Amino acid sequence: MRHALIPLFAGSRSLDLPAGEAVFLTGQQVEMIYMLRAGRVQLQRHTTHGARLILQNAGPETVLAEASAFSEHYHCDAVVTEPATLAALPKPVFIAALRDDPDLALAWSAMLARSVQTARVRAEIRSxxxxxxxxxxxxxxxxxxxxxxxxxxxxxxxxxxxxxxxxxxxxxxxxxxx
The missing domain is CATH 1.10.10 (Arc Repressor Mutant, subunit A)
Known part of the structure; x- marks a missing residue:
């Protein structure tokens, strides 16, 4: 099944990043919403004890740090683990598209629900x-x-x-x- 948000990112700026490069870092202002077109990106946090926690191993057609659409700053690092191509869409354009297209907003809501389910499984495993x-x-x-x-x-x-x-x-x- 084709990801419902792909058309929204069709005309967006494309970025090619090598492994090891950061897409964004914790605390940076959210100006863009990124969809991974190819490669792999990890969303990571570092604990107060210095341990690295992987929040997500993102692959193609994944919107990175989806909660950042409704945040001022990123709450994790996005690090390329395999050379990646990303689509970068300005956050205001993304939000306007959700506001103006009920079907897109519904697809976004469904994707967020799946993301919450995945996060709950990860939390259960870590417990x-x-x-x-x-x-x-x-x-x-x-x-x-x-x-x-x-x-x-x-x-x-x-x-x-x-x-x-x-x-x-x-x-x-x-x-x-x-």
Whole structure:
């Protein structure tokens, strides 16, 4: 199914960013609404203890930090993890389109509802007491372990340390006790 918001971004400015580049940072003023056309972008927050939490691994046709449409400043960082092409639409144009097109506003509301559902699943997974339980729940949700060099991203998504995840993965490989 084609994403209902794609036509809105059709004439917008296009940005090509390399891996490691920030689309926006926490605290910056929200001037644009971004839709990812290609590549991958992570929405990240850093805890007061310095841990990195991944809030979202965004892929193509994803509107980044959708809540920012109704915020003055970004509340997370958006970091490109695979070279990305983004569509950038001025926030006032985006808001006017929602106001003027009831079907678009309804599609936006449905997308926000799905986003809330996804956030609740992530919160539920992070509330599980054991790393093994978090990993099992994450895998059950349809995720797959990436290549070895990206396991730290899974740890950040699960809200555990890299070391704790590595121990759990090693335990699973050797068939050790839970």
């Amino acid at each position: 599980l007491p054991k790393v093994a339980e978090r990993l099992n729940a994450w895998l059950y949700e349809g995720h797959a372990l990436p290549e070895k060099g990206r396991w730290q991203d899974v740890a950040a998504e699960l809200g555990v340390t890299r070391e704790a995840l590595y121990r759990e993965l090693a335990r699973r490989r050797t068939g050790g006790p839970a």
